[in-house]
Amino acid sequence: MDNIKSYVQEHKERFIDELKELLKIPSVSADSAYSQDVINTAEAVKESLEKAGCDTVEICETPGYPIVYAEKTIDPNLPTVLVYGHYDVQPADPVDLWKSPPFEPVVKATEIHPEGAIFARGACDDKGQMYMHVKAMEYMVKNNVLPCNVKFMIEGEEEVGSPSLGWFVERNQKKLKNDVILISDTGMISNTQPSITTGLRGLSYVEVEVTGPNRDLHSGLYGGAVANPLNILAKMIAQLHDDNNHITIPGFYDKVEELSREERDEMAKAPFSLEDYKNALDIDDVYGEATYSTNERNSIRPTLDVNGMWGGYTGEGAKTVIASKAYAKISMRLVPDQDWEEITELFTKHFESIAPKGVKVKVTPHHGGQAYVTPIDSIGYRAAASAYNESFGIKPIPVRSGGSIPIVALFEKELKSKTVMMGFGLDSDAIHSPNEHFGIFNYLKGIETIPLFYKYFTEMSK
């Protein structure tokens, strides 16, 4: 595979242009206004996999958005890698904070990406990272160096909790049979220090609605005399953490895996500057659970965050109204051994129990997923480590991520295989935020590194 670097250099303009075309389609799965765009994106991904040299490429219908499936089998006796990715993207709001339109990709240099980065919704999460695999496949097929069998499963509902993926996986266990699952939907420490994500947090995402009076009221005439849903919602949310920022839901921590002092000390060796972290976010201090460090708070500890909150008059000027209803979207990140369905139930029960008289509360679960840990002694992990080591010239560090890819636990359960998370994004790529981008360096380095994973995985599997 000596010529992968030169192949990438030769074709890089085309690789960037092709990704830009894919990023132009606003495949926002959370908003039904974009449903045709989501479907069009599936079609575009299908075509790209055909061009890359896959033998079978299909659009598989599901109860939701379709899954693009592709495969190339060169020898049934060789190992099979199943690549998972997603072609849907997060909503682009707040759109007015984007410096260039979210669905009109542009390449601009940044401090961290002096060689340029592609700015667009989905550039990193996950169109860019998913498309690295398509281009790596193209390279291996065109140059006759594909060392094993490959399957692709690219879905369109990851950003809304993959509601149809379980349905699909359960019904297609034979088709999806594999020896390792490969996902690029995470990040790495920096462009000079690659890392491999070995842990993911689970997730429980709920929406709450607090209803007070049956209609909006004049705050002068009713203020102080009836429960104001917005004040009550604030009070209820405030009660979900205690003064040490522990979550107060009874039973919430019961199954939380407590890491040993040794493991925590080992984690603390990862390069990290609290000053740089604060400066990058322009905050004067960090904030979180007492007795845990920042890196522990966002990886090995469960959390509860309000992701959206609204009610009453939010327009220009002033309106003296007591809203009938107040809403919040709340997500909890979970750690290994916490069961997301159980946590969702505990949350619901607790939230209902703390509602004062005078309001009604409704909790609607959105979606969830289990936490996951990849063993670092697996062939998959070792093959990935060797691939990074060769392409970056430095050994990658295993890290636990705070993010969630709920389907990883599902894959283990249904397909009985381990997942390796080879992410090439950076924390600063602003995924889920305005001005999301993906470094050209990272994109091309990903295309370079992936074929090496195939090589090492096949060799180590012998």
Next chain:
Amino acid sequence: MDNIKSYVQEHKERFIDELKELLKIPSVSADSAYSQDVINTAEAVKESLEKAGCDTVEICETPGYPIVYAEKTIDPNLPTVLVYGHYDVQPADPVDLWKSPPFEPVVKATEIHPEGAIFARGACDDKGQMYMHVKAMEYMVKNNVLPCNVKFMIEGEEEVGSPSLGWFVERNQKKLKNDVILISDTGMISNTQPSITTGLRGLSYVEVEVTGPNRDLHSGLYGGAVANPLNILAKMIAQLHDDNNHITIPGFYDKVEELSREERDEMAKAPFSLEDYKNALDIDDVYGEATYSTNERNSIRPTLDVNGMWGGYTGEGAKTVIASKAYAKISMRLVPDQDWEEITELFTKHFESIAPKGVKVKVTPHHGGQAYVTPIDSIGYRAAASAYNESFGIKPIPVRSGGSIPIVALFEKELKSKTVMMGFGLDSDAIHSPNEHFGIFNYLKGIETIPLFYKYFTEMSK
């Protein structure tokens, strides 16, 4: 004035049609998208006052929306009544809760208004109540029964805190000279039990902004490690009340007028059914400051309510984001002797002081006004009581309202005259809410009652 009833009966269809025309113009002062409509409404009010028989009618420019001024002087030795009202309306949101479009007035019967009510934004607050005065004027001029001099001052910024009215009043003290100020912008107990508002609460309206990280963040990667502005805002708002629902802002209650047990007992005699109140709002309990009754909570006690709150992802579906900013609009209703500017300062200082490290807080005052009490032994009050007594056949009850008309205190200060608040709306009219309406009975009864006030006020002033 025996023929006022027959005059109203004869012209009632026209009176309703004219009001409907006025209600069709969406004069939302809080939203600059409607600025031309606000100006057009001033023009329509001017024309109506000319037709009603005023001698001088002017559109007076101000730094904001214009004030419509009109007068008819029949004898400088007779008393002068200054009518104040407003032609602007509250925003109509949430528009989807209206059963008919807010600016397409329709007459529909309701349980409380079997003879019909006009449904439209501003029907009661204040276009309908203001227009009663225009029609009462028409009657008195046409029938040669106007007993005194009259001035009209109808503004277009009441719903945004009357920012230009002080400016106008200070510059036109001579022009606005009067013996009593008459306002119909409040309510009465019921159609069978009229009441006169003798107290109004003051108001301090602020907007708060809590800023955490400098951009929206992925809640998986940062959740639990940085201060989430939405959680922090909830926590800060929750802290503004203690467990007894007392407001915790230091100094907030220092100047609050404490009513004696006797006064409170007197107030408690007003007809009131807690069961009916709860049923009408579909709430299982009331909620408010410990040791005070519902009617005390919304009249003689100061309050703090969130009128709007927003931040993060509020669209369809789920987005795992930590918002950079969270916002709330908060209003405090004040009672006599609390100074709104001082309270605004106390709030600001306190709110800033309770912000944890990791966030920045900005408090922006919107507007405010002082509380007011009308003496019930004044000529104005006695004349109004006699007028209601005659038109309704029952003596009106003096009540303290929880609402605010911030300019009443300003009038007393600048024009040295007392204000009488003759309101004809009902609590159930849904002012500031979807489906605002004004009973046909109330509208016509107002037109009947107002000329009687002029008669009694002139007689009692002799």
